[in-house]
Amino acid sequence: MQPLIVNIHAHNPPYAFASDHDRPDVAWEKPDGTWLGLWAREWPDLLGEAILRADSGFRWEVWQPDYRADRVYSATLESGVTHRLFPATERTYYPGLRAEVGIYSEPILSSLAAIGSEPTILHLHGFRVPFYSEILAECGRQKRFPIFIVGHGMSTVPTSEMAGLHRPLTYACLLVEHWKLSRLLSHVDVISAQSEYARSELRKIFRGRTELLTMGCDFDFWVPVPTAEQKRVVRSALGIPQTRTVFLATGNFVPLKQFDKLLDVFGRLGEREDFVVLIAGHGDQANTDRLEALSRSLIGGGKAVLHPYVTGEQLRNLYWAADVYVSVSTREGASVSVMKAMACGLPVLTTPVGETSERMKRHGVGRFVPVFNYDEWQVAIKDILEKKMPKPLDREVAREAYHWPRVAKRFIIIYEDLLRGSSKAHTGSHV
Numbered sequence: 001m002q003p004l005i006v007n008i009h010a011h012n013p014p015y016a017f018a019s020d021h022d023r024p025d026v027a028w029e030k031p032d033g034t035w036l037g038l039w040a041r042e043w044p045d046l047l048g049e050a051i052l053r054a055d056s057g058f059r060w061e062v063w064q065p066d067y068r069a070d071r072v073y074s075a076t077l078e079s080g081v082t083h084r085l086f087p088a089t090e091r092t093y094y095p096g097l098r099a100e101v102g103i104y105s106e107p108i109l110s111s112l113a114a115i116g117s118e119p120t121i122l123h124l125h126g127f128r129v130p131f132y133s134e135i136l137a138e139c140g141r142q143k144r145f146p147i148f149i150v151g152h153g154m155s156t157v158p159t160s161e162m163a164g165l166h167r168p169l170t171y172a173c174l175l176v177e178h179w180k181l182s183r184l185l186s187h188v189d190v191i192s193a194q195s196e197y198a199r200s201e202l203r204k205i206f207r208g209r210t211e212l213l214t215m216g217c218d219f220d221f222w223v224p225v226p227t228a229e230q231k232r233v234v235r236s237a238l239g240i241p242q243t244r245t246v247f248l249a250t251g252n253f254v255p256l257k258q259f260d261k262l263l264d265v266f267g268r269l270g271e272r273e274d275f276v277v278l279i280a281g282h283g284d285q286a287n288t289d290r291l292e293a294l295s296r297s298l299i300g301g302g303k304a305v306l307h308p309y310v311t312g313e314q315l316r317n318l319y320w321a322a323d324v325y326v327s328v329s330t331r332e333g334a335s336v337s338v339m340k341a342m343a344c345g346l347p348v349l350t351t352p353v354g355e356t357s358e359r360m361k362r363h364g365v366g367r368f369v370p371v372f373n374y375d376e377w378q379v380a381i382k383d384i385l386e387k388k389m390p391k392p393l394d395r396e397v398a399r400e401a402y403h404w405p406r407v408a409k410r411f412i413i414i415y416e417d418l419l420r421g422s423s424k425a426h427t428g429s430h431v
Contacts, residue, residue, distance in 0.1 A: 002059045003119040003419055005051075006112070007044035009064045010103060010124075010131045012088065013037065016284040017252070017309075026075045026083070036068035038075065038083050041311065043152060043215055044125055047411070049079035050216065054408040056080075058415070065105035065131070072107060086111070093130035096158070096177035097169065102130035112139055120145040121418055127155045127191075127202075133184055140187025146418040149191040150213070153333045154353075155198040157181070157205045181205060190414055194333035195355035211414060214334035214355055216407035219399045222343035225320035234317040238305060244276045245385055247349070248322035250315070250337050251329075253283025253291055258328045263294045265377045266303065274385055275303060277326075280318050282309035319344040324384055329353055330371050342398035347390040349380055359401065365391040 013036070018024060027037030048060035060081050065088030066073075073085040091104035112122070112135065122145055124132050132149075139147060158178040162171055185191070185206045192213040193199035202210050225231045232242055240246060247266075251257045259279055266277045277298065282288065291306060298304035307318065319325070325341030325348045332354030339356060341348055348366045350357050360366035367390035369377045384390070400406060 001118050002057055003121065003415070004059045004061065004115070005048075005121045005123055005415065006115070007048065007060070007062045007123040007125060008108065008132075008135065009042055009044045009062055010126060010129045012065065012067055012103060013039060013085070015068070017282050026077075028073055030068075030070065034068065036066055036073065036085060038064065038073075038085055040077050040079075040081075040083070042083075044123070045077065045079070045081050045083060047150075047215065047408075048081040049077075050404040050408040051411060052080045054405055055412055063108055063111070065103050065108060067103070072111075091130075093133065095128070095130060095133070095180065096173035096175075098173050100130055104131055104134065109134060109138060115145065119419055121415055122147045124149045125152060127151050127153065128158075128181065133180070136184040136187050140184065143187065146189040147187060148414065148418065149185075149188055151191060151193045151198055151202070151333065152215075153198070154195070154331050155191075155193055155201050155333075157201050159204065160201060178205060189418055192414075195358055197358075198333065211410075212355075213410055213414075214339075214402060214407065215336050216402045216404040217336055217339045217343060219343045219395075219403040222316065222319070222340045224345035224395075231320055234321045237317070238278070238307075238321055239302075240276050240278070240305065240321060241302070243274070245274060245324070246322045247275065247277045247324050247326050247381070247384075248280070248318055248341075248346075249277070249326040249328070250280045250318070253281055253287040255287075256330045257281075258330060259291055260294055261374055262326065262328055262377070263291070263298065263304070265374050265381065267294075267298055268378060269381070272385070273301075273303070275381075276305060277303065278305045278307060278318060278322065280307035280310065280315070315340075316344070319346065322346060324349055324389070327351065327356075328369065328371075328377065332356070336402075339398065339402040342393045342402070343395065345392055345395055347392040349384065349390065359397075360393055363393055363397060365393045 024037035025040040027035050029035050044062040051058060052060055062083040064085055066085040067088050069085045069087045076082045086105045086107045088103050088105040090101050093100050093102050158174040162174050182205050190209045191202055191206055192211045193202050194214050199210050199212055235242055295304045295306045325346045327335050327338050327350040329351060334355035338348055350366055350368060351371045352368050367380050369380050
């Protein structure tokens with residue numbers, strides 16, 4: 001029997017990023033006239049696509065709680081991944097001493113309990129997710145299948161947050177959360193971290209097997225712009241002058257990406273007309289309106305483009321139009337947007353966060369700016385405009401680290417270990 005890998009993605013679908021006219025990849029109409037749906041580009045879906053391409057001997061399902069769901073909705077994607085939406089409600093959790101409201105799905109718990117004797121691995125995506133306390137308490141006690149937590153961010157543990165100045169109750173709350181979490185994690189077989197920083201955090205609370213594993217991208221698709229003429233064509237389509245230096249930033253319109261700060265820094269470059277900052281992505285209405293307002297003056301002067309969210313060839317065209325990729329997040333696990341820039345041969349201007357920055361530092365490439373020192377951002381941007389372009393990471397180095405087939409192989413090694421009953425660390429699972 002083919003092993004089943006069940007992925008819990010404990011986040012409501014991102015409906016706030018979509019209008020009623022902008023439906024997701026798969027959508028269903030409900031009898032009351034409302035709708036719900038799923039996006040096929042969630043990380044568990046993309047990882048599953050890569051795994052099934054590398055080894056068709058697995059069955060891959062993504063289970064996602066959804067406040068809109070009145071029953072279980074299911075779709076099998078072209079990749080072979082089955083994505084299910086389960087009814088969900090809000091629940092009050094106590095990770096420490098304080099109450100925290102989070103998503104909860106009784107049907108997911110019931111479905112996990114109903115899994116029979118078939119070989120199964122439970123994938124929990126994310127770290128310090130309140131709903132996972134319920135899953136780990138139930139599945140960990142019975143221990144009918146191995147549990148593998150996939151870290152997608154910085155995986156900061158509670159006691160690491162005690163370094164700042166807090167009220168006494170906050171210290172107590174963090175200590176209690178740390179203690180509770182350490183007990184729950186004793187049921188886990190493997191936890192992956194995306195960066196050395198994240199793995200060092202996990203080792204403060206988890207004594208089991210940890211692995212360095214990132215997500216990835218397709219280096220056969222994300223390639224450098226083929227010709228100078230192609231670059232001219234994509235720039236013309238965007239209305240960008242050929243002589244400008246183009247800085248590209250992509251992602252969700254959320255505060256941690258610091259797109260507002262980036263626009264402010266470019267706005268302080270005065271009368272210069274040798275650049276365009278190109279920001280592509282989407283967000284909720286409030287964050288979108290804020291970025292539109294902040295970019296209005298630059299757009300009016302032909303110095304900025306605020307581009308809607310796109311994927312595939314349309315997104316690749318934006319990379320092909322660029323000279324430099326910019327990532328100024330306050331925190332990252334391992335930025336796949338930066339991986340795509342590396343695949344496209346672009347140099348990167350970045351804050352020193354996440355695995356991609358760790359790799360660039362090891363290879364002496366890229367340009368680094370402090371997370372919150374915006375004057376230093378301006379200095380770095382001016383240097384680039386004065387032809388002090390940072391070095392890009394060697395594409396073959398990036399391919400070995402981030403090409404989806406390479407990434408999938410590292411995961412599959414761990415699955416095979418778990419199915420054999422081994423949770424010992426496997427050397428060389430990351431490069």
